Amino acid sequence: MNNLEGLEENFRFLVLEVTSQMSDTRAFVAAPTHALYDKVVSRDDYIDNLKNIVEDKCYSRIHSGRGLSKRDIDRIRGLQIISANLERIADYCVNIAGQMRYLKDLSVLVRQNPAPLFDIIEEGLSRILEVRSRAEVNGALGICRAEFDLDRLYKEAFDALMEELRLGRDVQNGVTAIFIFRYLERIGDSLLNIGEALLFSVIGEKIKIEQFQALQQTLSKTGFEGDLGDIDFRSIWGTRSGCRIGRVSHKDSAADAPADPTQGGIFKEGNLKKIRRERENLELWARVSPGTGPRIFSYHEEGDSASMLVEFLPGCTWTEVVLTASEDVLEDAIFVFEQTVGDIWRSTLELGEAQLDAMEQLTNRLPAVRHVHPDFLRPPRRLGGVEIPGTEELVARCRALEASLRAPMTVLLHGDFNANNIVFDQSAPRVHYVDLHRTRRGDFVQDASVFLISFFRIPIFEPALRRRINRMIGSFYDYSAEFADDIGDGAWQARLALGLARSFATSTRFELNYDFAREMFLRAHFLMEGLAAHQDKPWEDYRLPRPILFY
Numbered sequence: 001m002n003n004l005e006g007l008e009e010n011f012r013f014l015v016l017e018v019t020s021q022m023s024d025t026r027a028f029v030a031a032p033t034h035a036l037y038d039k040v041v042s043r044d045d046y047i048d049n050l051k052n053i054v055e056d057k058c059y060s061r062i063h064s065g066r067g068l069s070k071r072d073i074d075r076i077r078g079l080q081i082i083s084a085n086l087e088r089i090a091d092y093c094v095n096i097a098g099q100m101r102y103l104k105d106l107s108v109l110v111r112q113n114p115a116p117l118f119d120i121i122e123e124g125l126s127r128i129l130e131v132r133s134r135a136e137v138n139g140a141l142g143i144c145r146a147e148f149d150l151d152r153l154y155k156e157a158f159d160a161l162m163e164e165l166r167l168g169r170d171v172q173n174g175v176t177a178i179f180i181f182r183y184l185e186r187i188g189d190s191l192l193n194i195g196e197a198l199l200f201s202v203i204g205e206k207i208k209i210e211q212f213q214a215l216q217q218t219l220s221k222t223g224f225e226g227d228l229g230d231i232d233f234r235s236i237w238g239t240r241s242g243c244r245i246g247r248v249s250h251k252d253s254a255a256d257a258p259a260d261p262t263q264g265g266i267f268k269e270g271n272l273k274k275i276r277r278e279r280e281n282l283e284l285w286a287r288v289s290p291g292t293g294p295r296i297f298s299y300h301e302e303g304d305s306a307s308m309l310v311e312f313l314p315g316c317t318w319t320e321v322v323l324t325a326s327e328d329v330l331e332d333a334i335f336v337f338e339q340t341v342g343d344i345w346r347s348t349l350e351l352g353e354a355q356l357d358a359m360e361q362l363t364n365r366l367p368a369v370r371h372v373h374p375d376f377l378r379p380p381r382r383l384g385g386v387e388i389p390g391t392e393e394l395v396a397r398c399r400a401l402e403a404s405l406r407a408p409m410t411v412l413l414h415g416d417f418n419a420n421n422i423v424f425d426q427s428a429p430r431v432h433y434v435d436l437h438r439t440r441r442g443d444f445v446q447d448a449s450v451f452l453i454s455f456f457r458i459p460i461f462e463p464a465l466r467r468r469i470n471r472m473i474g475s476f477y478d479y480s481a482e483f484a485d486d487i488g489d490g491a492w493q494a495r496l497a498l499g500l501a502r503s504f505a506t507s508t509r510f511e512l513n514y515d516f517a518r519e520m521f522l523r524a525h526f527l528m529e530g531l532a533a534h535q536d537k538p539w540e541d542y543r544l545p546r547p548i549l550f551y
Contacts, residue, residue, distance in 0.1 A: 007057045011079055012129060014050040018086045019125045021047065025093040026118045029109065029180070032100050040097045044090050051087035055080055070204065075132075078201035082128065085190040085197070089125075092183045092190075099179045108164075108173040109180070112157045117184045120146050120153075124191045128198070135202045144195030150188030157181045265297055265309045266434075275306035278437035282310065285436060288412060289344055292433050313432045315425035319458065322419070322472045323465055325426075333424050334472065338479045340431040345444055345483060348412035354443045355406050356495050358502035359399035366392070368509045369521075376508065376521045394528045398498060401535050405495050407443035409487055415439045417447035418454035445492055448480045449499025452549060457507045459516055461551075470550045477549060490540035494531065497544050501527040523548055 021043050028036040058080040062073055103109070124146040131139035158178060165174045268275065285293035294311035316324075321333050370377055380390040389397065414421065415438025423432040455469050484492040505524035508517040526548065534542050 007054065007061060007076070007079070010050060010054045010057060011083065014047065014054055014083055014086055015125065015128050017043065017047050017050060018090050019122070021090045021093045022118070022122055022125060025096055026122070028097055029100065029114060029118075032106075037097055037100075041094055044094050047087055047090040051083050054083045058083075074204045075201045078197040079132075081197035081200070082132075082194045085193045088190045089121075089187050092187050096180050096183045099176055099183070102176045103173055103180075105170065105173050108161075108170060108177045112160060112177060112181070114157075114181065114184060117150055117153050117181070120149050121184070121187050121191065124194075128194060131198050132201065137199065137202055140195050140198035140202065142195075143198065144192050146195070147188035147192035150185050150191075154181050154185035154188075265312050266294065267307065267309050269307035270305060272301060272304050272306045274437055275308060276301070278435075279306075279308055281436045281439035284412075284439065285433070288348060291430065292340070292344070293436055294432070294434065313423050313425070313434065314427070315423040315430075315432065318419040318422040318424060319455075321424045322455070322468055323458075323460070329426060330468070332429060333426070334475055336429050337422070337424065337431050338476065341447075342479065342483060345411045348441075349487065350410050350441070351408070352410050353406040353408065354410045354441070356402060356443050356446060356498055358446075358449070358495075358498040359395055359402050362395055362502040362505055363399065365506045365509065366395070369505060372509045372512070373514070373517055373521070376518065378525070389532075391525070394525065394532065397532045397535075398501070398528045401531065402498055405491060405498070405539060407445070407492075407495065408489060410441045411444045413438075413440055413442045413444070413447050415447075417450045419451065419458075420454070443495060444480070444483065445496045445499050448476070449496055449503050451476060453500060453503035453507060456504075456549065456551060457511065457520065459511065459513055466551060473549050477546065491542070493544040494534070494539040494542040497527045497531055497542070500524075500544075500548070501531075519551070 021040060024036055024040050024043070028040060058076050061068070062076055068076075124143045127139055127143055130136075131143065158181065161174050161178050161181075165171060268278070279296060279299055282293050282296055286295070294313050297309040297311065299308040300306065318337070321330065325333060366377065377391040378388075380393060381388040414433055414436065416435060421433065421435045423434060424430075425432065452473055455473050458469060460466060460469065480492075480496070484490075501524040504520045504527070508521050511517040511520070526545075530545070531542070
């Protein structure tokens with residue numbers, strides 16, 4: 001820590017000054033004087049300067065990067081976050097002092113007694129340096145919990161003051177007191193940020209207190225009784241659903257440790273319904289195809305959120321396999337993958353109609369596409385005497401014809417069958433599925449279309465790599481054709497065209513390469529135009545233009 005010594009010294013001064021600022025603010029609220037007011041206001045400028053010095057040194061030290069370990073960098077990043085929140089606390093102190101000018105009678109504060117709130121704040125500030133020095137997880141959690149206690153006390157004071165206001169008592173003083181208590185409550189928000197930054201300094205990952213507590217509860221249900229500071233947590237996926245997903249392992253464990261909840265697993269925390277649904281789906285997959293999905297080590301619910309720890313599945317994502325594996329490994333991997341998919345489709349095959357609803361999905365996502373690429377949606381046009389439908393009309397036409405295109409059989413779907421949700425373990429060799437919260441029964445072309453476009457939309461244009469991508473696309477398309485032929489599904493290509501059109505169009509909302517995104521959107525148009533032109537003809541006669549799958 002020698003190369004961080006000067007920075008740490010400035011930081012200690014900042015903590016001490018903010019602590020003094022809070023102490024003086026407390027004294028001023030209890031017994032206002034001009035001298036104390038001036039002291040609070042004038043110290044704020046010094047605290048601002050200290051915070052700027054610490055921030056400049058943080059960025060300078062990280063930028064130089066010489067001799068810094070990841071732990072050093074994490075501590076510096078955490079220190080910068082803490083400093084910003086300390087400066088914000090000092091600003092709230094000035095706000096409180098300013099509000100005291102409007103308080104004509106101190107008895108309103110005496111009745112509501114802000115002392116317990118000041119006690120909690122001062123206790124939290126007093127622990128920052130020690131917790132940071134010792135890298136204490138429990139100490140950081142204690143600072144985080146100050147926010148919950150302050151919220152509770154603020155709510156009690158707010159309710160009491162509002163009752164007085166409803167009775168028409170001392171309105172000006174009551175409103176002023178509410179503002180003072182509100183600033184004390186907002187200091188709790190900053191203490192929460194400080195506590196979470198201290199957690200980040202210890203574990204090396206940004207994680208909110210609710211997520212950390214969920215991790216504690218989930219690990220405890222596996223029998224883990226160690227110190228959470230010994231757990232290595234690394235975020236590995238960012239999801240659009242808002243779920244937190246990370247790799248959890250003991251800091252002393254090897255990266256290839258066996259499936260053991262105390263040695264390695266995947267932690268997932270998020271919306272109760274989504275996590276509960278994923279747990280149910282994992283249990284379903286364990287019955288239908290044991291080993292395809294990860295095992296569940298533990299599960300925990302609290303309030304409107306849930307968390308679980310599941311098996312970490314070794315291997316590479318399917319994208320990595322296709323782009324980086326040697327030719328012989330790729331050949332074997334494609335064979336294992338197609339056999340796995342086929343076995344699941346055949347073993348779960350049931351008679352019963354299923355509708356694709358691709359156009360409904362596209363309709364719901366068109367606003368998002370328009371937001372990213374406002375000029376992609378084509379307006380209605382006329383060329384001579386020919387009417388050219390606009391994008392939305394074309395989608396509406398395909399949506400109407402989709403109702404007559406029902407799959408004769410259903411299979412168990414992954415539900416989000418893109419290449420990054422498939423893992424290949426070469427040592428087994430074995431294919432695994434992950435992120436199974438959308439699993440359901442349905443038309444096999446739902447998974448097929450998502451998988452095919454997940455490769456097409458990879459923004460890689462180097463010819464050799466693109467040939468590998470196209471090889472994967474062509475092989476899986478041919479395998480899907482064989483499956484459809486085996487089950488006597490004559491109209492599968494028309495349904496696949498609908499699914500591809502949906503995926504081509506909706507993928508553009510995540511692609512900022514304008515030319516590539518427009519290429520995908522035009523292909524969606526081409527497919528929908530072909531489907532609309534085939535209306536009133538037998539769907540068994542429709543043929544998907546196979547070259548549209550390749551870039």
